[in-house]
Amino acid sequence: MTTRNISISTLRRSLWALTGVAALALGAAFLWQAQTPHEPTGPRITGEAAITNAYTLTDHNGRAVTANSFGGQWQLVFFGFTHCPDICPTTLAYMAQVMDELGPHAAQVTPIFITVDPARDTADVMAAYVEAFHPRMVGLTGTEAQVAEAAGNFRVWYERAEDASMPDGYSMAHAGHIYVMAPDGRFVDVWLEGDAPAEAFAADLLTLIQSTGSSS
Amino acid sequence: MRNIVFAALCATLPTLAAAEVMVSDPWARASILANRPGAAYLTLESDIADRLMSLETPVAGQVMLHGTETDANGVARMAHIEALDIESGTPVTFAPGGMHLMLMGLTGKLEEGSTFPLTLSFQHAGEITVEVQVLGIAATGPEGAE
Numbered sequence: 268m269t270t271r272n273i274s275i276s277t278l279r280r281s282l283w284a285l286t287g288v289a290a291l292a293l294g295a296a297f298l299w300q301a302q303t304p305h306e307p308t309g310p311r312i313t314g315e316a317a318i319t320n321a322y323t324l325t326d327h328n329g330r331a332v333t334a335n336s337f338g339g340q341w342q343l344v345f346f347g348f349t350h351c352p353d354i355c356p357t358t359l360a361y362m363a364q365v366m367d368e369l370g371p372h373a374a375q376v377t378p379i380f381i382t383v384d385p386a387r388d389t390a391d392v393m394a395a396y397v398e399a400f401h402p403r404m405v406g407l408t409g410t411e412a413q414v415a416e417a418a419g420n421f422r423v424w425y426e427r428a429e430d431a432s433m434p435d436g437y438s439m440a441h442a443g444h445i446y447v448m449a450p451d452g453r454f455v456d457v458w459l460e461g462d463a464p465a466e467a468f469a470a471d472l473l474t475l476i477q478s479t480g481s482s483s
Numbered sequence: 484m485r486n487i488v489f490a491a492l493c494a495t496l497p498t499l500a501a502a503e504v505m506v507s508d509p510w511a512r513a514s515i516l517a518n519r520p521g522a523a524y525l526t527l528e529s530d531i532a533d534r535l536m537s538l539e540t541p542v543a544g545q546v547m548l549h550g551t552e553t554d555a556n557g558v559a560r561m562a563h564i565e566a567l568d569i570e571s572g573t574p575v576t577f578a579p580g581g582m583h584l585m586l587m588g589l590t591g592k593l594e595e596g597s598t599f600p601l602t603l604s605f606q607h608a609g610e611i612t613v614e615v616q617v618l619g620i621a622a623t624g625p626e627g628a629e
Contacts, residue, residue, distance in 0.1 A: 349515075352522040352586075353551050354559045356512060357579040360621035392516065399515040399620055424558055432547065432563065434520060434587070440560040443553060459557050461580045 318446065318454040320344075322417035324381065327394035327406035334452055337405075341376040341476060342448040346423045348384035348439045349396045358443055358460040361468075363401040368469030372476050373403065375450075381407045383425040383441050385414050421446060447472065450479065504529040504569065504608040508625035509601060509615040512579075514592035521586035521593050523601065523615055524577040524625070527569055534606040535567040540615075542599040544588025551581055561585075569605075579623055593617045 320334040320342070343362050347355035362378045369376060380397055382388035385408045388396075393406030408414070418425055425441035447456040455475065458468055504527055511523035521543065527535065538546035548564040564582075569575055577583055584601075586593075593599070595617055602612045616626060 350519055352520040353549070353561070353579060353583045354553075356515065356522075356620060357623070360623070363621060395516055424556070428560070430563075432545075432587070434518070438561060440558060442557050443559045444557045459553075461553075 318422050318457075319420045320446075320448045320452045320454060321420045322381070322407070322409075322413065324407040324409040324413055324417060325390055327390050327397055327408075329390045332407065334448075337377050337379065338452060339450050341450060341472065342446075343376065343378045344381065344421065344446040344448060345379070345444070346381045346383050346418055346421070346425065346441055347443070348382050348441070349388050349392055350384065350434055351439070354443050354460075358445065359397075359400045359404070361460040361465055362445060363404065364465035365469045365472065366401050366403060368465055369473060369476075372473060375476055376403070376472065378404045379407060380404060381414070381417055383414060383418060383423075384439050385409055385411060387435065447475070449475075504533055504603075504605050504611060506603060506611055506613045509613045510622065510625045511586070511593055511599075511615050511617050512622055513595040513617050513620050514589065515620055517592050518589075521589050522579075523584040523586060524579065525584070525613070525615075526574055526576045527567075527603075528574040529569045529571055529605075529608065531571050531607060533569045533608055535569065535603060536606055537604045538584060538601060539604070540586065540599055540601045542590050542593070543586035544590075545586075546601070547585045547587060549583050549585045551583065553580070595619050 323331070323333050326332045326336075343365070345358055345362060347358065349355070359378075359380060366373045366376060366378060378401060380393070380400075382393060388406075388408050390406075390408055393408050397404040397406035407417075409417070423442045423444070425439055428438045428440050429436065430438050443459060445458045445460070446454060447458065449455050456471075507526045507528070509523065509525040511521055514521055523546075535548070538548070540546055548567055550562045550564055551559055552562055553559045567575065575582070597617045598614045599617070600612050601615045602610055604610050618626060
């Protein structure tokens with residue numbers, strides 16, 4: 268009887284010890300989670316007032332640029348990465364098609380591709396990539412912090428997704444919007460490839476360009 | 484009566500004999516840079532319920548089935564599909580911005596105008612090999628679709 272009591276209390280103690288270990292592990296995991304930067308925290312499309320055209324990045328020719336570098340031009344801004352097999356080339360080809368549809372007015376528009384994977388997408392990589400789509404397309408990269416700041420200002424959500432089956436063991440999940448920014452830097456509109464044919468997007472842009480044509 | 488049954492049988496026989504998966508309009512987008520995953524697209528249709536088990540091509544180390552899920556916020560995520568069920572009579576279309584075949588470990592850049600073989604293994608239909616056409620980087624669908 269005594270032996271049994273001891274064994275039960277031993278068992279009880281070990282169980283409590285285990286619970287303690289589990290609690291510690293949970294606490295550690297929570298702390299680790301809390302310390303892991305995951306800013307911005309989720310998809311946030313909170314209206315035009317929240318979207319600001321502000322960044323300091325490096326263009327595909329290796330020049331330091333800010334959003335002001337493209338002032339005076341209408342800008343189409345898209346965030347993606349060059350290892351993206353489907354959405355990014357599809358969207359960039361769509362942007363290029365919109366440019367072609369604009370005819371001579373394309374000279375007033377700069378399509379901009381900002382990478383969310385700066386570790387792999389260096390200026391040289393971006394140069395080879397954007398030149399394949401359109402001669403006017405600009406590729407922007409930077410440090411992780413600069414890219415995070417740019418994406419934060421545009422309210423573009425992205426996240427590194429660990430996946431052993433992908434090249435280098437990861438992929439990037441990201442919002443696929445195309446932002447239309449006015450020559451004065453103001454956010455105007457947002458489009459998503461697949462929502463409308465390039466002709467419709469171009470026609471809309473043309474109206475915008477012509478409405479402010481003399482000022483830009 | 485017997486004739487009717489016979490006729491009915493005759494009518495169904497060719498269908499049964501031809502019960503197989505149709506793989507149509509296979510195409511891939513030309514590579515822009517080397518050492519990047521490629522994407523290929525096609526349409527599958529089967530007379531009977533079948534399942535796409537695996538894919539193979541000599542031009543890539545691995546072919547993976549990917550769904551691109553774009554949520555209400557426009558966030559695109561790729562989801563790996565292990566095996567794809569095909570319902571009888573319902574075509575499954577792979578297209579840019581949606582389901583795609585991801586070609587991993589390409590042996591070289593996919594050049595516009597070239598073709599490469601792709602073998603699809605189905606649970607019932609067995610192996611089917613098609614020639615995939617490599618179209619330009621701005622292609623949005625198979626040739627002749629636009």
